[in-house]
Amino acid sequence: MTAMARTWGRLTLAGKVIFTVLPILAVLTAGLIVVIVLFGGGILDFLATNLWLVRFVVAATAVLLMSVPTAFLIIYMEMKVIALMNLRIGPDRVGPFGSLLSVVHGLKVLMKEDFSPTGVDRIVFTLAPIVVFMSTVMALLVIPFAPGLFGQDFNIGLLYFFAIGGMTVVGLLMAGWSSFNKYSLLGGLRSAAQVISYEIPLTLSVVGLLLLAGTMSLNQISLNQAGWFSDWYVFKQPLGALIFFIAATAEANRTPFDLTEADSEIVAGFATEYSGMRFGFFFFAEYVNVFVISALIVTLFFGGWNAPFPWPWPVALNLDPGSLGIGLLILVAIVPVIGTLILAAPFWLASSRVKGWQALVMGFILFNLVAVTAIFGIAYVGLDWVAGLLWFLGKTYVFVFTFVWMRGTLPRVRIDQLMGFAWKWLLPASLLNLFVTAAAIAIVNPR
Amino acid sequence: MTAPTGTRGRASSDDPRVMLDEQIGVFEPIPPYPPRTEREAEFYTLRDGEMFINIGPQHPSTHGVLRIVLKIDGENVVDLDPVLGYLHRGVEKLCENADYHQAICYLDPLEYVSSLFCEWPAVMAFEKLLDVEVPRRAEYIRVLSSELNRVASHALFMGWMALDLGGLTPILWSFIERDEIVEMLAALTGQRMLFNYFRIGGVNGDLNHEFLSRLGDWMGRATAQIESNTALLNENEIFVRRMRGLGTMDSETALRMCMSGPNLRATGVPFDLRRAHPYSVFPELEFDIPTRTEGDCLARYLVRLDEIKQSLRIIDQCLNEMPDGPVMAKLPRLLRPRPGRAYAGIEGPRGQYAAYVVSDGTDQPFRMRIHDPSYLHLQSVGLLMPGHLIADAMAVMASLDPIMGGVDK
Numbered sequence: 001m002t003a004m005a006r007t008w009g010r011l012t013l014a015g016k017v018i019f020t021v022l023p024i025l026a027v028l029t030a031g032l033i034v035v036i037v038l039f040g041g042g043i044l045d046f047l048a049t050n051l052w053l054v055r056f057v058v059a060a061t062a063v064l065l066m067s068v069p070t071a072f073l074i075i076y077m078e079m080k081v082i083a084l085m086n087l088r089i090g091p092d093r094v095g096p097f098g099s100l101l102s103v104v105h106g107l108k109v110l111m112k113e114d115f116s117p118t119g120v121d122r123i124v125f126t127l128a129p130i131v132v133f134m135s136t137v138m139a140l141l142v143i144p145f146a147p148g149l150f151g152q153d154f155n156i157g158l159l160y161f162f163a164i165g166g167m168t169v170v171g172l173l174m175a176g177w178s179s180f181n182k183y184s185l186l187g188g189l190r191s192a193a194q195v196i197s198y199e200i201p202l203t204l205s206v207v208g209l210l211l212l213a214g215t216m217s218l219n220q221i222s223l224n225q226a227g228w229f230s231d232w233y234v235f236k237q238p239l240g241a242l243i244f245f246i247a248a249t250a251e252a253n254r255t256p257f258d259l260t261e262a263d264s265e266i267v268a269g270f271a272t273e274y275s276g277m278r279f280g281f282f283f284f285a286e287y288v289n290v291f292v293i294s295a296l297i298v299t300l301f302f303g304g305w306n307a308p309f310p311w312p313w314p315v316a317l318n319l320d321p322g323s324l325g326i327g328l329l330i331l332v333a334i335v336p337v338i339g340t341l342i343l344a345a346p347f348w349l350a351s352s353r354v355k356g357w358q359a360l361v362m363g364f365i366l367f368n369l370v371a372v373t374a375i376f377g378i379a380y381v382g383l384d385w386v387a388g389l390l391w392f393l394g395k396t397y398v399f400v401f402t403f404v405w406m407r408g409t410l411p412r413v414r415i416d417q418l419m420g421f422a423w424k425w426l427l428p429a430s431l432l433n434l435f436v437t438a439a440a441i442a443i444v445n446p447r
Numbered sequence: 448m449t450a451p452t453g454t455r456g457r458a459s460s461d462d463p464r465v466m467l468d469e470q471i472g473v474f475e476p477i478p479p480y481p482p483r484t485e486r487e488a489e490f491y492t493l494r495d496g497e498m499f500i501n502i503g504p505q506h507p508s509t510h511g512v513l514r515i516v517l518k519i520d521g522e523n524v525v526d527l528d529p530v531l532g533y534l535h536r537g538v539e540k541l542c543e544n545a546d547y548h549q550a551i552c553y554l555d556p557l558e559y560v561s562s563l564f565c566e567w568p569a570v571m572a573f574e575k576l577l578d579v580e581v582p583r584r585a586e587y588i589r590v591l592s593s594e595l596n597r598v599a600s601h602a603l604f605m606g607w608m609a610l611d612l613g614g615l616t617p618i619l620w621s622f623i624e625r626d627e628i629v630e631m632l633a634a635l636t637g638q639r640m641l642f643n644y645f646r647i648g649g650v651n652g653d654l655n656h657e658f659l660s661r662l663g664d665w666m667g668r669a670t671a672q673i674e675s676n677t678a679l680l681n682e683n684e685i686f687v688r689r690m691r692g693l694g695t696m697d698s699e700t701a702l703r704m705c706m707s708g709p710n711l712r713a714t715g716v717p718f719d720l721r722r723a724h725p726y727s728v729f730p731e732l733e734f735d736i737p738t739r740t741e742g743d744c745l746a747r748y749l750v751r752l753d754e755i756k757q758s759l760r761i762i763d764q765c766l767n768e769m770p771d772g773p774v775m776a777k778l779p780r781l782l783r784p785r786p787g788r789a790y791a792g793i794e795g796p797r798g799q800y801a802a803y804v805v806s807d808g809t810d811q812p813f814r815m816r817i818h819d820p821s822y823l824h825l826q827s828v829g830l831l832m833p834g835h836l837i838a839d840a841m842a843v844m845a846s847l848d849p850i851m852g853g854v855d856k
Contacts (some may be wrong), residue, residue: 083615086616086620087620089617182501186837258613258687261615263613264508264610265841365671407615408615410607410614411614411686412612412613412614412838414689414839
């Protein structure tokens with residue numbers, strides 16, 4: 001017994017945790033195997049009848065997995081774009097053109113000490129980044145990326161989005177309050193005041209759109225905007241789109257409304273006392289939030305996944321490999337060889353100095369380019385969700401770029417100007433927008 | 448250690464060996480001693496809803512190591528207490544222990560963005576004590592190099608100002624301007640920041656080819672470049688709305704608070720030492736004294752922009768009228784000025800720089816007093832900041848443009 005106690009005492013904290021967790025995991029795994037063997041068929045039947053459960057788990061996992069690379073991409077984009085605007089070079093060391101720098105940043109915050117300073121409210125301090133990150137990621141769940149490519153098609157999708165987005169401020173307030181730091185406190189209170197004020201014009205600005213669309217489902221709103229780009233809601237609700245853009249900028253705490261982390265006033269705002277992965281969660285949440293806000297603007301006002309023009313040639317591709325039979329095998333075996341040789345021939349014939357293998361390499365590269373283009377083209381034409389995803393991400397990143405551009409250009413507004421702008425200008429303007437829309441609907445479309 | 452128990456059955460907080468649990472991690476800015484003055488007692492008494500917040504000495508926007516204890520009520524600044532001395536190096540005392548040549552190099556780090564203006568008044572005061580006639584070419588070179596330094600300093604001011612208001616880009620754009628000037632001054636003087644270029648009776652070397660070619664290259668595009676840099680701020684609605692009407696000061700108050708330089712001229716007083724008490728070759732040069740009457744942060748910013756244009760005019764004239772001749776007066780190696788006292792003041796990018804030297808006939812100054820405008824400008828933050836928001840407090844401080852090296856000496 002003493003020997004065991006001594007051995008146990010020599011373990012590090014990580015060792016103690018691992019030695020406790022491993023047996024539990026082993027027992028759980030064994031139990032799971034037993035359960036699957038005994039009740040496997042029943043579980044499968046249950047899942048088959050309740051497909052929504054499978055769909056939800058898969059969607060949640062996919063959204064969580066998607067959020068981190070998105071944040072990496074936007075962080076890199078921000079570093080590089082602002083560097084170019086500042087006439088700097090920006091990141092250029094890690095990976096091609098420094099593109100892996102944000103990944104390395106992510107690893108760095110993961111490896112840092114999980115530190116909490118004296119005097120903090122430990123539980124709230126730990127929970128705050130989780131609340132902020134989760135509420136941001138959960139908002140991704142209702143965004144329709146492409147036809148059929150969305151987490152959940154709620155009929156109250158937009159309402160869910162605002163509800164979840166409003167939870168972010170709870171996390172920020174928790175961080176500000178629990179940090180035992182006056183800068184953090186000020187930052188937390190600023191974010192509470194700001195987000196609550198801008199929530200109102202943000203919500204009111206889309207009510208006009210909802211009157212037009214007749215639904216709160218983001219999927220349905222995207223479907224309503226199909227056709228030419230003149231069908232997009234931005235042309236029917238220009239004022240609403242403008243108000244929504246401004247209020248969303250404030251909601252995401254981006255420049256020029258980034259008072260919660262105003263580095264020249266209150267050092268880093270609510271995040272002053274945070275370091276390591278807890279700060280990392282705040283950091284990721286901010287950039288995922290930029291993506292989410294841009295995606296929502298695109299979905300509501302800029303046609304969602306719809307292309308700005310309808311595809312003029314309807315194509316019905318029948319790509320059932322079984323129907324092609326042995327012909328498919330021959331196609332796969334012969335076409336690359338012949339294609340490479342045909343594309344290599346001009347290089348070989350053009351100059352006597354080009355060696356045969358060089359011409360073949362060039363031909364191979366060219367064939368690959370042609371093949372990739374063809375496959376993407378076929379996918380674009382034949383598969384709705386590929387075309388939709390391309391258009392959706394393209395439009396979304398245009399707005400992400402706009403946010404980055406604003407950060408590089410604009411100074412910060414003052415807190416009283418911020419609040420005054422929300423209550424004196426945005427709120428009346430959004431009410432006016434709502435009134436005009438309702439009146440127009442009543443006139444054009446009387447019951 | 449076990450905590451000794453007092454008569455009342457609990458550990459006494461007066462016992463230095465005891466650290467009470469509830470005091471761990473409580474960092475109040477209130478000093479542990481009883482208040483020494485009435486003002487201190489008033490400042491450290493908190494009314495309901497107020498709290499102290501410590502800005503600096505390590506803070507992103509304090510321009511060095513200034514510490515300001517702000518008493519805030521929500522976001523409003525109620526009162527403040529600037530705490531100086533984090534950068535005190537005893538420059539005046541160091542100068543008194545060096546001979547007249549050596550004393551000059553101690554003056555450079557005073558204001559590290561405009562070093563030539565710190566050297567100049569001391570050198571002028573020494574020359575007055577020694578009755579030295581400075582060659583005209585040396586005077587022209589002094590004016591030329593110092594006006595370049597003024598442009599660099601103002602360019603940096605614009606960037607800092609924008610950075611304190613939350614703009615990321617202007618600071619890097621203005622550093623481009625400043626770097627070009629600093630590089631050409633390095634070609635002239637041999638140093639990028641702490642030039643140590645002026646000498647008693649002249650300057651430390653004639654104009655050289657690299658300096659002149661860099662200068663000519665830059666002068667061709669300076670105006671356009673500076674205007675394109677400032678367009679980002681001057682036409683920005685957010686920037687102008689934050690600056691206009693902020694930290695307003697009338698001319699009487701400004702004079703009473705011993706303001707000088709652009710901060711004074713922004714209130715409408717056209718006081719410029721280059722015209723009011725002409726020195727060097729400024730009487731021969733043509734330039735205007737830009738003034739504004741508003742006296743707010745925007746006026747302080749715009750006056751500095753106008754001054755850049757006037758500086759470019761002066762540089763142009765200096766290059767045109769540069770006389771031939773020596774750049775140093777003939778002086779003995781060891782300087783022993785007559786016993787007496789001398790004062791010299793010049794117009795720098797921040798205001799009036801001056802030196803007051805007392806000589807006792809030895810080769811070292813008996814007493815040397817350095818007058819720096821940043822220190823006097825900083826004393827008016829007590830008038831300008833209360834009643835504004837925290838964000839505005841930073842903007843006011845940035846618009847006064849203090850350099851802590853000069854404040855703490």
